[in-house]
Amino acid sequence: MNELVKSLPSPTLPGIHMPCADTYKGWLFKWTNYLKGYQRRWFVLSNGLLSYYRTQAEMAHTCRGTIPLATAHIEVGDTCHFVLTSGGRNYHLKATSEGECQRWVSALQQAKANATLMMQHSDDSGDEGPGPQEDRPINQGVLKTLATKLDDLSTCNELIGKHGAALQRSLSELEDLRGTADSTDRVKTVNERATLFRITSNAMINACQDFVDVAESHNRRWQKALQYEREQRHHLEETIEQLAKQHNSLERAWRENPASYSGETRLFSTLKGNSVERSKHGDDSDENEEAEFFDAMEDSPAFITVADTSVTNHRRTRRCHIPDKPNYSLNLWSIMKNCIGKDLSRIPMPVNFNEPLSMLQRLTEDLEYSELLDRAARCDSSLEQMCLVAAFSVSSYSTTVHRTAKPFNPLLGETYELDRLEEFGYRSICEQVSHHPPAAALHVSSQRGWSLWQHITIDSKFRGKYISVMPLGNIHLHFHASGNHYVWSKVTSTVHNIIVGKLWIDQSGDIEIVNTTSKDTCRLKFSPYSYFSREVPRKVTGVVEDREGTGHYILTGTWDDKMECSKVVDSSEGCGGSEGKQKTVYQTLQPKLLWKKYPLPNNAENMYYFSSLALTLNEPEEDVAPTDSRLRPDQRLMEAGLWDEANTHKQRLEERQRLERKKREAQANQALDDALCPDWLRDVPCLLYSQDVEGYHPLWFEKRTDETTGEITYTYRGGYWEAKERQDWSQCPEIF
Template structure:
């Protein structure tokens, strides 16, 4: 949907997929560009100008603002307006003050609905007054913050935190003064505008002849200087037949008036609240690495003595030598499941529900493909509240994950794209059984597809690293996975078969076989897919084993000498990289900033081991501190919600509380990307390492 705004006499638009709609558009003193449906409505999206990439095309009067996850296209009415836009953004980016000579809204822009013109003006006056009152309350809160800071200064060991809070309070005070000054100025503008209309003697019947060209002659005092905030408003929502960047404002035929103050915002496409535009394509030209900085380090054999002492125990609860790790985190491993996300894009285009089920099943199986090259190491355990994000314009998704529980170890993740949503809440365990190590993922995976009512869930079977002590090591997945479409009642069972053949200490000659059988809502077999999760999956056409149609093929590793680099695929190599998309935009809790993992990736095993022990000890101390003070250590971006598809005992009730019989899981709150876009992370977010 192309959305149009007016900055006084400046037009703009945000690219989505449907049409054009007018919005209230505001650039704040702190450089946050935001928009809403009206001056008093909830903000629907925002971009921090300081953290965005801005490009312009003066010939077409276009300005493109890309934050990495959201893309705004601004198209001005005139070349002069284009210069004012770029000057304003340039001033923010350079850190200088803004002095823009700008006219108030033209009569054609602000009063194109004569019936509601007085209401529009009164709303402007009230909005400015409310903004001024909010600025005053912000000043009061700053005083409270200073009082708390004074108390904190007497607490030992809080010097660094106190300095940060002092800097924050100073910044807030500057912002408060700017906002209050702007609010007072805006209130004067609106009041003057209202008085000017009244004194001009014009009535509603004459407004059709009130042209922009003679506005200054009617009320020459309307020109004003703004030093902080530039606001844009148009009262109507419209859908235009055109969607071209070359269309001028008002160009093309008006198709439909969709004004509805009570309706949901147009940003919510097909019922999927994407928390802002998912226009990620412009960031797709970032260059990604094709190998790790260092080949594999650490001696896996030296850790076997630790294994022998902990046979049958959950190794995720035991401090392991770093030589048993690969330079990836469990949160990043969760993202690795999306390597073949294009299968879900395909599923969303299919009209037949059974075909969609088949492709979701293929996607679920594909998550094991990259593990075939692994060398028997385990990922790093995340710290509590550790997060990981991944924005992939080339694949069209954005992903965020967090460690939400320490004991048991639970991670939660959420991904969204134009075609689908995907989320999981899983317990991660690993156990050593004497000759093999088992990797278990307990919990439910969810998929919904845009344009369909389907809700798919599935589970994962265990994987084993065989011949840990002697012989040829290999990874094997065995067990059963069930994928269910809870909307249609259709389901599939996928059998992962154990390998056969081979010697006592060798890898099986025939392994990685899967057979997926699909059932309709009445339980009747109707389709079947066979193949190997490490190679190809094909449908038996008409259930005929002799007639196969290949539906999916695994990618090769994609990097040279992959065995020397932990058996990582190209997609896996890219997971811990900081590209231009992430640089200076990540929260301090992101895995990419974790020093022990970064050192280990760079081949510095001893230094990494020292850092790992320090970080783990720091977490133990903080956990004890919270326990002593009776403070609950809760996740930041996910919260416990009812989950009809989760085991009631997956997240057991609190001690002394009866089991309700209803499952629960940690689910995404929808706030992470908003914080990222604005650059305003929670003030109480603390360092993990």
């Protein structure tokens, strides 16, 4: 036993000093449901994880749940009561005494601090690009950690072999001694060795899990580093090729007329060469001031200037925090009681209900897990590609689990751009194309083999106890290499406990994803939450089928955490289906992880529960259009915590928008009068132009009939990025 204890893997990481062991165990009462109330459970705190069991004996075989403390929020309640919040779930716990409660809270807070320290040591969720020099010590530390974990696995493997062989010998001896006087002692020996073998096996399992966790935690950073090196190699190959062509052209030109090249060295460059650009932006280096620039020769290819990699390869560091949300009290019911059954987009609301982001930015936030589409673009199988597309469609809801505040309703003509070419290879433009009903159009173009676009109209209703938000419209996704074109829509979002209680969000409904090219389909079901259901909360299930309706993959998971897929190896018709239909029973292989939610940033509960991407969406940017959401004053002031000033500007902007709308309606009425319409048509404009058609045309999108679905939709007409390059925003309306 001593040999085993000495060889067990250490929970600490290299370079991390753990103040004390964070192991604690004991009985607590856990809230289960309204029928059973609080139930007694055995809790074990170890290695930053709080696990619970029905009895102590269950520790050997059945764990009822595990709470990672690194991302958990600990809140102390009334006497003997405290609450843990993790992964969108609240765990209400009670101790038998105030002293015991305090001991548990202290142990949990210490374990959370240690776990957070370990997470920071191996954190790879930053947006910064991996620099080869600065990452070298980090990667060496990771490799050292993995090597240590591998040694732990080897040690545990040897012990398992040793104790397993001893257990086998004891079993053989026990078989020979059956019925003899020595059998009791032999049975005791066998039990001891079986216990030792079980402990060693558990240590092996834990060591394997540690190894997998460390490897997975750094997988994203390594993927970024690999992609970075690939891009650098590709850029270098292109540069060398162009330099070779330039060298040949110069040699040929010199052979044809050597006299014109004697006596001085001239620097050739195109008018838009890198050196010209640097001097235009104010580079005062002597080299640029003394250089002469000539146009490239007509019969030679364009000359290039090799860019300084220290400048070109620098990636911008994005912000990782915003000012904490002020603690303003507001009687929600006093405002909402007169809104029952109405469309919330037509009701003026103070910024107290908002988060400092526009609906256009929330729509763009769906791209947080764009790497799923990058992986899908590399798939050879359309069915495997469908699994990743389905995971992407689910991942867009993971950021909403704590986001009970509403985004700002965009002004008509408001835009939002997100340029992430350097970091993730895509850029997107979004525009508010209609005000009543509110509608936005989005177009995303990726250098990694895909394009995505959508036209979404929001319909929201207040039902007294809850608010329902129904997105209408389709999302389109096209992969350039395969030509596969996917179409799907969104499910209904519901905000509960409007009158009393804590606000919480649920997603429910069905999504059908159709590959219009191959006719493959995926039907996803978002199960509504129920207090009386034994199913996992926020559950999502789905089946990927080919054009004949044959199932190939089963998808399972939750919209707030992860999605997995299992390959179907056999299927049969069962019974028990609804409405007399037969149920299909699938046999599958072990599930594989498709998508896992990123942990929220530190202090997220005070920053509107924004994800790492959401924290950067409203970060000021240079050279954006004057209609960009980042420039909206009320939203800007709210983010800074100046809510009273934000409300003043919000009322001003909304009143100005109403006046502009009346002006367009008056112009439309005048147009009908000029056309000598009969009197009975004079009231028609109110109907005709109630859909924001009153003389307004979006700047970057236009209305078309989609060839795939036949729907009337807004699609990108082009020109935005070209206008940004020229800094020509003369066509943009003045809306702020």
